[in-house]
Amino acid sequence: MTEPANPTLWQGFAAVVKRDLLLAYKRPGDMLNPLFFFAMVSTLFPLAIGPAGDQLKLLGPGVVWVAALLSVLLSLNSMYLSDLEDGSLDQLILSPQPLPLIALGKTVAHWLVSGFPLVLVSPLIAITYQMPTETIGVMVVTLTLGTISLSLLGSVGAALTVGLSRGNALLSLLVLPLAMPVLIFGARTVALAAADDAVSAGVYFLAAYCMLALSFAPFAAAAALKISNE
Amino acid sequence: MTELLSAKNLTVFRGERCLFHNLSFALNAGESLLIQGANGSGKTTLLRAVAGLLDLEEGEIRWRGFSTLAHRQAFHGEMAWFAHSVGFKSDLTLLENLRFESGLRSTSMGRLSAVLDKLGLTSLTQLPFRALSAGQQRRVGLARMLLANAQLWLMDEPLTNLDTAGQDLVVNLITEHLQGGGACMLASHQAVGLNSDMQRIVLQ
16 A cells, blocks of 8 residues: 655645635634624724714724724634634644644635735725725735734734633733734825825835744744643 | 654653653554543543643653654654544534545545445535534544554544444454554543553553
């Protein structure tokens, strides 16, 4: 009998992403919850503040970014929870695939079901804040980079708090300080775009932050998962 | 006989309590080791420590002569884990769950239908995992072990939730695995109906 070869790193990564996307597809509620939250918070603001155009233009970038940040935080807690509960986490840790790769796969799937839909919906939200078209483009770019960073940073926090009861509050405390640069630069860049100022510096910073998170977060999340699963 | 697994001077603490101290054992190809002890005596902890899920306070575990810490991937590639919580997603079907495994480890999907047939799972492949009974879920766990080309089986309470036929099946599978040159380490408080030449560790 010839033994089949070990799956490649890419096959392992793809299998994890595919499984988590399939799980999200079978439970659409979990996926839509953060998206509804994002849409609700950012559409309620104009209703509460009033339809005055100048005011909305001023508030728009900040509101959209805060809503995006909170909605990503909302979805983080469940990232590793079910894996811990049904014993899948043991199997993932005991697989011959490197754990950082598995953590990265889970993070990518998390972004695809929470961050990406949010980016897709954001232009609609931006219209309610009377944002000009060029600003919407900048907002989509910054939100894309920002939500990827948030998913990566959040995966570390989620891995650290996965075994804890009421880990949600702790998770927010852990992730928020690291997420502050993303919020500040994201919202400011969109505001600058609205005022017709140069935006490239902000976009570069967000891209750099995203790359930094991409290179560290999977390893930190893997180490945290091992500790949480003991 | 080739020595597969050896453990030297294992010491593990859970909080302040020392569960075992200076525990040593060796497992050759074709041999099995039964860990016995009362509830809470550390059977599962010992298995988790051997698998690499827990850090050792002291001691070293070697697989084919290499430290399992330094050669984690080689060790995990030849090891299969079967525990209380089987580790399948309740929303996915049996087939989707088993297919996922083939991305993680070397899996003989060509033998899938034979294995499912052996375990009596053939008619259940399209059902979500949650719809299976506890015993059937355990059988899917066994299917994963059979599909993975693992030399070492680590089994925590392998007979739980299984009917008499299922328990006999487990015993037969383990015997076949040992005859094929594999090794098996199991923790159980039930007397496993295996041949008596099994090594034993009794935890206090």
